Amino acid sequence: MGASALMSLGMRAMTANYAALQATGHNIANVNTAGYSRQSVELETNGGQFTGAGFFGKGVNVASVKREHSEFLTREASTSRAIAAADEARSNQLQQLEKAFPLGEQGIGYAAGQLFNAFVDVANKPADASSRQVVLARTGEFATRLRSAGEQIDNIQQGVTEELRASITQVNMLAGRVAELNQKIAAAQGSGQTPNDLLDQRDQAISDISQYLQVNTIAAGDGSMSVFIGGGQKLVLGTQTTKLVAVTDAFDPSRLQLGVNDSGSLREMPNELITGGSIAGLLRFQNSDLIDARNQLGQIAAAVAGSVNRQQALGLDGSQPAVAGSPLLSVGGPRVLPSSNNASVAGVPVASYVNGSGDRVPSVSLSVVEPTELQASDYELFADPSLAAGSYTLTRRSDGSSQTVSNGSIVDGFRIDIVAPAPAANDRFLLQPVAAAASRATLALDNPRGIAAASPVMATFDVDNTGTATLAALSATGTAPAAAELTATLTFTNNTGAYNWELRDASNALVRSGTGTWTAGQSIRSDAWTPATPAQRYDWELSLSGVPRSGDILTVGKTSFPAADNGNARAMMGLRDAGLVGQVTQASGTVVPGVSVTDAYANVLANVGVRVQSAKYSAQQSASIADDAKAALTDKTGVNLDEEAARLIQFQQSYQAAAKMLQVAQSLFDTLLQTAG
Structure with missing residues (x-):
């Protein structure tokens, strides 16, 4: 062996340590890069050369650059992030919803109490115009608070709709990014080495998708990664993506659902399969919490308006001659929303069959019969082909209970009428007896004399x-x-x-x-x-x-002298503590009394409050679990500057030692030249 062998050893050592320094520098440079995994150089010996005295090593080779990676920890971090995002999205929306139901003197329950209390002065002085004016003012304030709460709920729904659209757009963009990276990674895999930075970028893109939707991944032999959502729906398959779309709810155009556009075929994804990510949290809030709150508010509005107006009609007003009282409070009436998937009506698709107001015309109409029996729920009417002609299945969505109904059936305080043309087989309708009541609440009477104080x-x-x-x-x-x-x-x-x-x-x-x-x-x-x-x-x-x-x-x-009578004003006062809201008449005929308006509003506050606190707790717990999963992944794959600084010194000294080896080899070579000369 000569000086050339020693020089080769030095050159290989310098190359290896320079590569190690380069990897360390890359780590330090990307310490704050999201999703970056620590990289390290893998070295291997260059083998040995046999001589009569044994094998002499030929130095070191750079085998590859490896990234620290754990498939298990990466998957756990992604899943926990999805669950945390869902809980956080729902919690944030519930906290906004809570603001629609203020406490104390700003609340709807207090305003209702003030409305009924205003009849005390009317009962004491039936002919007093100022007392009657106070009743109108209190009724107007009650209507304003109902309408304000209803409008806030509608605004929250609009915000959820906008956020769903933006989230779906982001998921599609990230899915396209994953497909693009799959193509680059598959091409790079042919070199026999792994493109670490591209793999990190893909993992980060998939993690970002998890913020919106929980995903499952399957690796392919060519290095690409397929991404699935919703229990098996493909989102990314190799270099191909499936577009997510915002689908208008089949019944309510103001609501959106998650759908997919798979090769031109548009279909809605079942909500029960969307279990994680902010989109899942928004859908759960929209399809459950928001509907329940709107119906509970509407139940109060419809029950109070129906009871007050009915009592008004039972009294005599202050006009000459006295006549039956006209409505004091107006609220939104029951709504029927046909499914956009229904069969055509008179040859025109339901989606485009509209009346003069631009509303779709259904084959079903609702009317309130007993306002105190209205329940805080939507109902679904289904023209079940297995039933006899003229019979339909009615499902109360709040608890899933079903019954068979027909034209003229009275259920939970409202009457169902089937109008021509009758629904076709498999047609569906969403019945909303109280959903629109609060948002359209107004004072219906402007003349103080119109208050029916007399019996x-x-x-x-x-x-x-x-x-x-x-x-x-x-x-x-x-x-x-x-x-x-x-x-x-x-x-x-x-x-x-x-x-x-x-x-x-x-x-x-x-x-x-x-x-x-x-x-x-x-x-x-x-x-x-x-x-x-x-x-x-x-x-x-x-x-x-x-x-x-x-x-x-x-x-x-x-009554001989209605102007001086207070019988109906006293009856109005009695409504304050009467069970106006949520009365139930059981099949046996037993009547379960409702609750007063103030108690009903307290129940709404309690219901919303429990949901808010439960959602906050769930969000805190899932966020903690997500942080722990992220910390575990970071411990495995993250960059520690102290460790990198130590390695920097180590590889620097190794590089210097290799350079010294070259210097010695050069000196030996010069000596040999001088000796030969």
């Missing part, structure tokens, strides 16, 4: 009565009390509450008569006495204090 009926006790019975309450319960001209006379026949009753018309002619029994604590209702003739409708409810005695006479007839 159409009054009670008179005979001056010769010997019992202690006095009037506790009297209110009309019929639908057209102002048209009633009948007078009822009750004559008690013993001291235990038995009585005879007579109904006489304006000419004092006997219409009907009968007997009854009064029990302490129970009211006397005229429903069973009501004549069949609509023009003679005469319904009222009377409560007594004290005890009547035999021979006592009580007369209930038309």
Whole structure:
């Protein structure tokens, strides 16, 4: 061996250590690059040369540049990031929703209480114009708060729609980036070496997709990576991508769903398969939390408006002559939204079959029958071909319960009417009895005289009565009390509450008569006495204090001086604590009372509050898990500047030693030349 062998060893050593220095410098330069994995040079010996004295090494070779990578940790970091993003997106939206339901004196429950309390002054002074004006002001304030909350919910929906569109655009861009990198990586794989920086960029792009959608990946033999979402839907397959699209909800055009455009075929992805990423969080909030909040708010609005307006109609206003009260509060009515996938209506696709207002015309209509029984839910009506003609399946979406209905069926306080042309087989309709109620709430009455403070009926006790019975309450319960001209006379026949009753018309002619029994604590209702003739409708409810005695006479007839009567104002006051919201009539006929307006609003606050706190906790927990997964990945693949600085010194010294080896080899070579000379 000569000086040339030593020089070769030095050259190889310098080359190897220079490569190591270069890799270390690359690490230091990319310490803050997102997704970068630490790289290191892998060295191998150059083998040995046999001599009679043994094998002499021939130095070192640079085998490859390796990146630190863990498929398991990378997958865990990506998955946990997707779950954290979903929880964070839902939590952020719920916190925005919570602002639509203020507490205390700014809340809807407080405004409702103030509305009913305003009737106290009207009851004390029925003819006082200022007291009546206060009622209008309080009603207007209640309507304003309902409308404001409804509009905030609508604005939140618009924000979710915009964010979904932007997120879908980002996913498509990132998917295109992954496909592009797949092509470059597959081309580079032919060299026999791995393109580390390209692999890092692809991993980072896939991780960024996880922020929007949870993904699964499968590596191919050519080095490309296929990406799948939603339980197997391909997003990237080699160098090909599937475009995600924002699909308008089949029922409600204001909502978006996630869909795919696969080779020109557009289809909606099932929401239950979208389990991670901010898109999943937004869809869950939109399809569950936001709908529930809108329906709970609408339930309050519809129940209060229906009850107040019904009581208004049972009283007499302050005009001359007095007439039945007109509506005090107006809210949005029930809506029917046909599916865009329904069969054509009279040869015109449902999606384009519209009325003069631009709304799609369905084959179903809704009307509120009993506002206190309205529930906070949407319903889906399905023309099931397996049922008999004229029968349909109705599913309450809030709990999934189903029943068979037909034209004229009354369910949860609303009536379903099938109008021509009848739905075709497999047609679907989304029924929204209360969803639009709050956002369209307005004051319907502007004249203080229009407040129906007077009751159409009054009670008179005979001056010769010997019992202690006095009037506790009297209110009309019929639908057209102002048209009633009948007078009822009750004559008690013993001291235990038995009585005879007579109904006489304006000419004092006997219409009907009968007997009854009064029990302490129970009211006397005229429903069973009501004549069949609509023009003679005469319904009222009377409560007594004290005890009547035999021979006592009580007369209930038309109010003589409506301007001074406060009977209906007192009934309005009673609505404050009445169970107006969420009454349920079970199949057995048992009635489960509803709750008061203030309690209903408190329930909404509690429901939203629980969701907000639960979402916050879930977001904090998933964020912590994601941070731990990211930290574990960083520990494995990240750049540590202290370690790199130590390696820099190590490789620098090795390089200098190799240079010294070359210097020695050169000196030996010069000596040999001098000796030869």
